[in-house]
Structure formats: structure tokens, C-alpha cells
Amino acid sequence: MRFLNMLNPAYLKFDSPLAWGGLNLVAFGLVSVAYFFMLRGSDQVNTKRLAVLGALLGLGLPIYTGFDLTVHQHRPVWSTPLMPVLFVALSLVSGAAVASFLAKGEGKLLAMLRSFMLWSGGATAV
Numbered sequence: 001m002r003f004l005n006m007l008n009p010a011y012l013k014f015d016s017p018l019a020w021g022g023l024n025l026v027a028f029g030l031v032s033v034a035y036f037f038m039l040r041g042s043d044q045v046n047t048k049r050l051a052v053l054g055a056l057l058g059l060g061l062p063i064y065t066g067f068d069l070t071v072h073q074h075r076p077v078w079s080t081p082l083m084p085v086l087f088v089a090l091s092l093v094s095g096a097a098v099a100s101f102l103a104k105g106e107g108k109l110l111a112m113l114r115s116f117m118l119w120s121g122g123a124t125a126v
Helices: 003-007 017-038 044-070 083-103 107-125
Strands: none
Touching: 017 044, 044 083, 083 107
């Protein structure tokens, strides 16, 4: 419940990365629920716009997590500016793995996802 204090306008500090991360989490959740309901409708244009917005907000989630770990100076492995990049690369690999699992028999899509997973895995290794 203390999480909700960050969203209270009386306590919200826009110069705090933690506040922006909390707002991003809430916005991503709301957009995801709205997208789920819009998938059942026939408005393809707004569904695609909502998908793009959800993808952009989803990209902010691993960046925020990596940035949050970067500020911990007592953990030398975590306090590197490359941590957000690593979290984004790992998120892309995980997303491609889930997408390839859900694609099942789609040969062309599976080939594209495999190459994407290899590229993302290489980026993570670097």
C-alpha cells in the first residue's frame, strides 16, 4: 500500500526517478488492460496506436529497473551505467522467447524470432 503514496499528488516529486518509475508502472498496467479489451473490438487503428504506446511504456520498465539498480553504490557490479542497457537486452531476449513459444507452427515468424533471439543474446553477452 505504500506504493500508492508515490502516486499521491501531495507526495509526488517529479524530480525523483522513483516517482517516474511508479507512474510508468501504473500507466503500463492501464494501457495493457485497455489493449486487452480493445483486441475484442473492431477498431484496428486505435488498437495499433495503443499497442505502440504499450510497447513504449514497456520499454521504460527495464530501463527504470536498471537505472534503479545503478544508483546503489555499495554493489560494484550494479553501479554501472550499462545496467539499464543490460536489462533492456535481457527483456528483449525474454520477449522473443515467449513470442517464439506462442508462435507455434508459424515457420516464417519462428525464423525471424530465432534470428532476433540470437542478435539479442549476442548483445547481452557483449
